[in-house]
Amino acid sequence: MSDLEGLVAAVRAGEQRAGARLMRDLDDRQPRALEALRALHPFTGRAYVTGVTGNPGAGKSTVVDALIAHYRATGARVGVVCVDPTSPFTGGAILGDRIRMQRHALDPGVFIRSLATRGHLGGLSRSTFDVVAVLDAMGYDRILVETVGVGQDEVEVMRSAHTTVVVTVPGLGDDIQAIKAGILEIADVLCVNKSDREGADRTVRDLLHMLDLRPDGDRKGVEIVNTVATRGLAEGSGIAELAAAIERHRALAWDGEPGKARALKRAAAQVAELVRALLADRAAAALAAGGGLEAAALAVAERRQDPYTTAQAIVDAM
Amino acid sequence: MSRKIRILVAKPGLDGHDRGAKVVARALADAGYEVVYTGLHQTPDMIAAAALQEAVDAVGLSIMSGAHMTLFPAVIDALRARGAGDICVFGGGIIPKDDLAKLHELGVAKIFTPGASTQEIVDWVEAVLRPRLDAA
């Protein structure tokens, strides 16, 4: 058996060490890891991926923690990917989402992986797709992807999800505004978390109102669920209802003909994203070969050349 | 693309605050590393399980409770039991001189005593972890 075959077999057998190392190598863009991912592709496509996004502090990690408990109670194996931003100034990141999920740390049916965005073009962690694929091949039935919902990047990440849950909280007019800026469009299920706080009903009304304003005007498909994620699976936490809403979206979106159309769209989005990423790699290599971006930009800064010609020359050199 | 150093920072044991661990986590992130932070009251088993899933290069433990002679070896054993004995273990805390040598023998790569600056920790990461990672 070759190294590659051995790795593929270990990942398919769900060996955590092998899977975790492969994720690391993918994140570090090691060419060997991409080979393994290619070989694993036939063994992916079984997991159901749910994205959880929303503003910092909304309770995403706590919701994910409760959903893990819910799915574990059904016997499903659960994989989790938590994406946090890389600091553009230092290149470092603090990945702290696990703190809220530590009660699952020793459950062999749960695998939690933290990722930093690493300043990937567009901000999204390119590796999110890859790590989800590895978890899928490892046999995790349910995959939960948590991202901070701030904009276009998260929209991209959420394309890898079958169902996207947007988490919001009551009482923040600004929060609703922030949600309005793009993220509401990607919600399949809206979760009003911290519904133990005042103003939950009002927030639901506001959201209903805003959903009506969506260009496609179809609010029937988007359910709003109140949760108190800190209560876990206790009666009245709303987590079972949230899971049920996810299942209804799944049936609506992924069964039958509409499901086929969506699967095609999802695959197209992934291919488009990969093409973008590969081109960005090539552009970076071409730039490096030509002495770097600043060297190329010098003539522009000194107004000896226009930026359009400069950019075209770099692309032509790829 | 070059590899990015990943370090798990954890606070095992029962003592109740994690200020020191958070300062170190922040300093390591500021130095450009990815820091997985798992919070307070972690058992050695939980730390090892998280380190394995996160595929970190090293685990940094903050131990102020005086239980260093049990907790450090317990984390190392838990990592080895999971086939992850290659993950480097280091830490900080108030540790008597005699114990330092013993811990080193037991496989703890480095101990920083409370006076150590965060820069010293970063220098150590660059000197010890970086070459290991580049060679891998």
Ligand SMILES: Nc1nc2c(ncn2[C@@H]2O[C@H](COP(=O)(O)OP(=O)(O)O)[C@@H](O)[C@H]2O)c(=O)[nH]1
């Ligand atoms: N009151 C209340 N607090 C909550 C609820 N869910 C989460 N929190 C708290 O909100 C804070 C942020 O939660 P976290 O899950 O880390 O948010 P994230 O940044 O969106 O992942 C934590 O202190 C949680 O305990 C809830 O339903 N009600």
Ligand SMILES: [Mg+2]
């Ligand atoms: Mg979080």
